[in-house]
Amino acid sequence: EPEVTQTPSHQVTQMGQEVILRCVPISNHLYFYWYRQILGQKVEFLVSFYNNEISEKSEIFDDQFSVERPDGSNFTLKIRSTKLEDSAMYFCASREGLNSGNTIYFGEGSWLTVV
């Protein structure tokens, strides 16, 4: 069964460093998302992306965050200068977006620890 894959599974970084989290969405999907979950808290929406541009973002997704689809398969989340409070599990998700293909499928997550 096709799945969303994410790398790395776990990254430890120093405060102030840049981090790039990578995702390979399901191949025929057109809409891409990032969510995050701080330990012990709810899963929160960060951003949605379609047709090479951001379609919606939450208040969490400030200027320190950016997303990119650098090629036909990868979808990345960059955090420019990490803070301690960016420590969380980051989930990439995608959906097909055609006809009845509106279910969102999630990857297994990238656990980011900022020290």
Place this chain on the structure above:
Amino acid sequence: DAKTTQPPSMDCAEGRAANLPCNHSTISGNEYVYWYRQIHSQGPQYIIHGLKNNETNEMASLIITEDRKSSTLILPHATLRDTAVYYCIVRPSDDYKLSFGAGTTVTVRA
């Protein structure tokens, strides 16, 4: 602004059906009911969704009341691997953001 209400936790015996309730009394006509689960901090896993009719797939059944104000997710034969947090989410047809609440922590016991 939670649109759904779920019990915080429930236990279920292995091999028995697990019935997970969800209240969505303010649901609008164009809003779907989605169920996801999250096994121990893994990514949320899609289970099933419905609009008005009851739905069944290989994982579960979804029973939606006629007034659509509540629904029940049924896991027909719970196994230990079904231990997870289960999220009931109401999503408008034209807004694909998923708003996760605290969900129900289901523990399946042998």
